[in-house]
Amino acid sequence: MSRIHLLSEEVASQVAAGEVVERPASVVKELVENSIDAEAKRVEVLIRRGGISLIRVVDDGTGMDRSDALLCLERHATSKIRTGHDLAAIMTLGFRGEALPSIASVSRFQLSTRERSALAGTEVIVHGGKIETVRDGGDAPGTQIEVRSLFYNLPARRKFLRTETTEAHHVEHQLHLQAIGHPDVGFVFVQDDRTVYQLPPTNHLLDRIRDLCGPALAGELLEAHEFESAGLRIRGFLGRAGVSRSTRQQQLVFLNGRAIENTTVSHGLREGYHTALMKGQHPVTFLFIDMDPAAVDVNVHPAKREVRFRDGASIRDALIETVRRTLESDRDAWSRTFHSAPSAAPAFARSAATSLPMQETPALIPEDEQTALRHDWTKLPLYPAEKRGAESVPDVSARRSEIVEPEAEAFISAPAEDLPAAIKPASRGIFGSPSAPASIAPAPAERADDAGTSSYAIGAPTPPAETPAAKPAAPAVEEKDNKTDFKILGVLGKLYVLMENASGLVLVDQHAAHERILFEEMLQRMETQGVPTQRLLLPITLQVPPKDADWLTRHLPELQRAGLGVEPFGPGTFKIDALPTFLRGDAAQVLRDIIDDLRETSATQTSKLRLGEEMIAKTVCRHAVKANDYLREPELVRLIQDLLACELPYCCPHGRPTMIQISYNELEKKFGRKA
Numbered sequence: 001m002s003r004i005h006l007l008s009e010e011v012a013s014q015v016a017a018g019e020v021v022e023r024p025a026s027v028v029k030e031l032v033e034n035s036i037d038a039e040a041k042r043v044e045v046l047i048r049r050g051g052i053s054l055i056r057v058v059d060d061g062t063g064m065d066r067s068d069a070l071l072c073l074e075r076h077a078t079s080k081i082r083t084g085h086d087l088a089a090i091m092t093l094g095f096r097g098e099a100l101p102s103i104a105s106v107s108r109f110q111l112s113t114r115e116r117s118a119l120a121g122t123e124v125i126v127h128g129g130k131i132e133t134v135r136d137g138g139d140a141p142g143t144q145i146e147v148r149s150l151f152y153n154l155p156a157r158r159k160f161l162r163t164e165t166t167e168a169h170h171v172e173h174q175l176h177l178q179a180i181g182h183p184d185v186g187f188v189f190v191q192d193d194r195t196v197y198q199l200p201p202t203n204h205l206l207d208r209i210r211d212l213c214g215p216a217l218a219g220e221l222l223e224a225h226e227f228e229s230a231g232l233r234i235r236g237f238l239g240r241a242g243v244s245r246s247t248r249q250q251q252l253v254f255l256n257g258r259a260i261e262n263t264t265v266s267h268g269l270r271e272g273y274h275t276a277l278m279k280g281q282h283p284v285t286f287l288f289i290d291m292d293p294a295a296v297d298v299n300v301h302p303a304k305r306e307v308r309f310r311d312g313a314s315i316r317d318a319l320i321e322t323v324r325r326t327l328e329s330d331r332d333a334w335s336r337t338f339h340s341a342p343s344a345a346p347a348f349a350r351s352a353a354t355s356l357p358m359q360e361t362p363a364l365i366p367e368d369e370q371t372a373l374r375h376d377w378t379k380l381p382l383y384p385a386e387k388r389g390a391e392s393v394p395d396v397s398a399r400r401s402e403i404v405e406p407e408a409e410a411f412i413s414a415p416a417e418d419l420p421a422a423i424k425p426a427s428r429g430i431f432g433s434p435s436a437p438a439s440i441a442p443a444p445a446e447r448a449d450d451a452g453t454s455s456y457a458i459g460a461p462t463p464p465a466e467t468p469a470a471k472p473a474a475p476a477v478e479e480k481d482n483k484t485d486f487k488i489l490g491v492l493g494k495l496y497v498l499m500e501n502a503s504g505l506v507l508v509d510q511h512a513a514h515e516r517i518l519f520e521e522m523l524q525r526m527e528t529q530g531v532p533t534q535r536l537l538l539p540i541t542l543q544v545p546p547k548d549a550d551w552l553t554r555h556l557p558e559l560q561r562a563g564l565g566v567e568p569f570g571p572g573t574f575k576i577d578a579l580p581t582f583l584r585g586d587a588a589q590v591l592r593d594i595i596d597d598l599r600e601t602s603a604t605q606t607s608k609l610r611l612g613e614e615m616i617a618k619t620v621c622r623h624a625v626k627a628n629d630y631l632r633e634p635e636l637v638r639l640i641q642d643l644l645a646c647e648l649p650y651c652c653p654h655g656r657p658t659m660i661q662i663s664y665n666e667l668e669k670k671f672g673r674k675a
């Protein structure tokens with residue numbers, strides 16, 4: 001007896017609808033995409049009760065004639081592709097010809113449409129997939145679709161819907177994506193008879209972002225450094241370093257105008273931000289990738305949320321480069337605000353500042369003294385104060401803070417390998433001069449009680465003479481104003497350094513700042529000289545679960561390069577006989593932490609650099625200046641200088657901000673001087 005039968009058209013549609021129509025937000029997505037494909041300039045979306053009771057989308061697009069209005073309700077009816085060939089060249093949002101019949105099969109559906117030039121339009125009423133009425137109608141040119149009682153004929157489906165509020169949020173998010181993706185289209189959103197927003201069409205993405213997300217978010221964005229190569233173009237806006245969210249809701253990426261979710265893209269973005277992003281946080285992006293549609297498969301997911309790239313690696317690399325360059329240019333812009341502090345301040349602010357007792361502010365340090373200062377950073381027992389050798393801290397308290405900072409700019413624009421060692425940030429840091437790697441050793445005994453810093457070896461100071469020699473060799477930097485000009489006003493709560501710069505007040509978290517400095521120094525050091533390791537007196541063995549063993553085995557070479565002496569020692573067992581010098585503590589625990597931390601972050605790609613970064617970031621925190629450490633002025637000055645010389649000065653290696661700028665503008669608003 002035969003058991004197989006063909007499903008009725010109605011049931012087949014309902015089955016298909018399961019894929020496309022998950023909830024009210026999916027209906028909104030499909031309808032709005034259709035409107036945009038129909039060249040609408042204005043789309044109005046109305047929902048009632050989270051879209052469960054009513055969704056109405058009205059557009060001023062091309063409209064349809066009567067036969068199309070009927071045909072569009074058939075499955076696999078589309079005006080957007082004709083042959084399989086066309087699948088490789090899709091520039092429209094839709095192409096599957098499934099949305100309308102699917103939606104109409106699970107709701108009370110009404111379509112009114114009129115072509116622009118037609119005298120009369122068409123109205124079609126469908127209930128649960130059955131056409132009930134076809135008549136003249138559709139007064140305005142364009143298309144209006146009403147979807148009532150979603151899933152009224154599929155109670156099981158309806159039960160899966162969440163509360164009206166939740167469904168409304170999903171709709172809102174969906175519309176948000178469409179509105180950002182298509183700034184040239186005006187959007188009106190009405191929810192339960194309340195107009196939530198009316199967005200005018202615009203040619204400027206940032207205007208749309210501001211209209212939709214508010215000026216605060218818009219102010220945290222940087223225009224992405226435009227990438228263009230081999231038919232791939234990336235543009236848009238990116239959150240500044242340190243700007244992040246705990247969800248991906250604001251990580252918007254559009255591929256040929258379609259909002260997509262794609263792990264290659266997420267990884268590329270994360271990698272680009274790397275230490276500018278807090279752990280577990282996601283970047284804020286409004287990025288538009290435009291590429292040859294043949295190089296990407298958008299037909300992977302029924303709702304077309306996911307895509308598959310033919311050459312994922314190049315997309316990822318392009319994204320990394322875009323993010324890095326964007327952050328880098330922001331860093332330049334930021335450091336410029338430290339170049340002419342007092343002059344840019346409003347007059348009243350300046351006079352107030354000068355009338356306050358400012359003798360404590362550090363002053364112009366002659367270049368020779370300054371070099372000593374800079375290169376001795378590590379020689380100075382940083383904290384506590386009473387331990388400092390007076391000879392290494394020039395008395396600068398009576399002068400103005402105008403510190404010549406010739407290296408910073410050179411460093412940014414030059415590839416590190418080409419720079420003389422003496423002007424690389426790392427070379428003046430904690431490890432001492434590169435010619436003295438032996439200085440990486442357990443801390444001198446006299447400092448053993450200094451828990452916060454003692455595990456760091458303090459390098460031999462770089463001879464000051466190296467700096468002048470190195471300078472002319474630096475690649476030509478235009479004769480810019482290379483001075484960092486800032487004024488340290490004081491320290492708040494033994495943690496926050498208060499400073500004045502061109503834009504106003506800057507608060508620096510001294511602990512986070514020091515973390516960033518140490519981090520970059522150690523990283524640089526690691527890249528140029530490899531990782532100093534220390535053999536364990538007694539090698540230990542570690543037993544790990546199979547999935548960890550697998551991860552370890554695959555990443556052994558990277559781990560070994562990063563200074564971890566680890567090798568297989570029987571099934572599921574590993575032997576550790578050396579650790580990087582900067583890692584302290586129980587070797588087994590260290591390795592376990594590394595596995596836990598890195599397995600997720602590097603699920604797809606573990607670069608040697610990234611591994612090293614993660615390890616360093618983990619350790620610097622413990623060794624950086626503590627919140628309550630009292631820093632004397634010359635040390636503060638140096639801390640700030642070193643921070644400003646960092647590649648990514650405004651956040652610590654964990655992505656927390658190191659500095660907060662409070663502009664004169666904000667202050668004036670707060671004090672009611674400005675509306």
Ligand code: ADP
Nearest residue numbers: 034038072078079094095096097098099100143
């Ligand atoms: P697809 O968008 O994949 O082609 P749909 O089921 O969403 O499939 O729509 C079917 C067809 O109906 C579209 O190809 C288009 O020609 C037409 N259509 C749908 N919505 C509109 C609209 N708002 N304005 C004009 N034409 C529309």
Ligand code: MG
Nearest residue numbers: 030034094099
């Ligand atoms: Mg469609």
